């Protein structure tokens with residue numbers, strides 16, 4: 241579901257940070273308490289933030305109890321006096337074709353459902369049979385296409401970026417995705433009510449692809465969300481990411 245108006249103005253998009261991890265994500269710094277995040281968002285002049293702690297199923301079947309953490313965050317939010325709008329959701333896992341880390345009930349209870357489909361470095365993630373760059377490109381597109389047949393996805397996290405992919409020539413994954421295939425995927429996400437991240441790690445890591453993705457997305461008319469993927473307080477402010485985005489995307 242779209243939560244914000246369609247917008248291609250980077251300054252306007254940067255008034256929201258829609259990818260923030262709290263200390264409930266093991267990868268985030270202990271300083272990431274809700275109160276500290278909100279005070280930093282106020283200082284940076286943000287209008288909205290989205291809290292998206294990880295929901296990963298591990299090989300032994302255990303999972304991070306995001307719904308329980310979210311109840312704690314909701315109680316903390318109720319006690320805070322702030323003009324910043326706080327969405328409480330999760331960075332959910334599309335672990336494979338039609339395989340998701342949370343139950344439909346848990347997903348429906350979330351205010352913002354961000355989906356990662358490329359955490360291939362985790363043991364719980366499905367790997368494609370063909371582990372070549374072209375095989376990974378086809379797998380990512382297939383998993384997202386399947387996800388867009390549901391109404392769960394509010395936004396795609398770091399789309400298609402070969403994050404920590406442990407194969408030779410991982411960067412070539414993105415060369416295997418044609419403009420036509422990328423355009424079809426962006427349009428499918430838009431038709432499913434899903435936005436697409438402008439994710440700082442993905443943009444700075446793969447700038448040529450990022451430029452292609454942003455320009456095709458503008459042509460097609462998709463929704464973009466600003467996503468510095470904050471794991472520490474300094475990344476709550478979107479200004480440093482915005483400066484990079486201007487250089488790379490425009």
Ligand SMILES: [Zn+2]
Pocket residue numbers: 331356359397398
């Ligand atoms: Zn991620």
Ligand SMILES: [Zn+2]
Pocket residue numbers: 259261331469
């Ligand atoms: Zn994240």
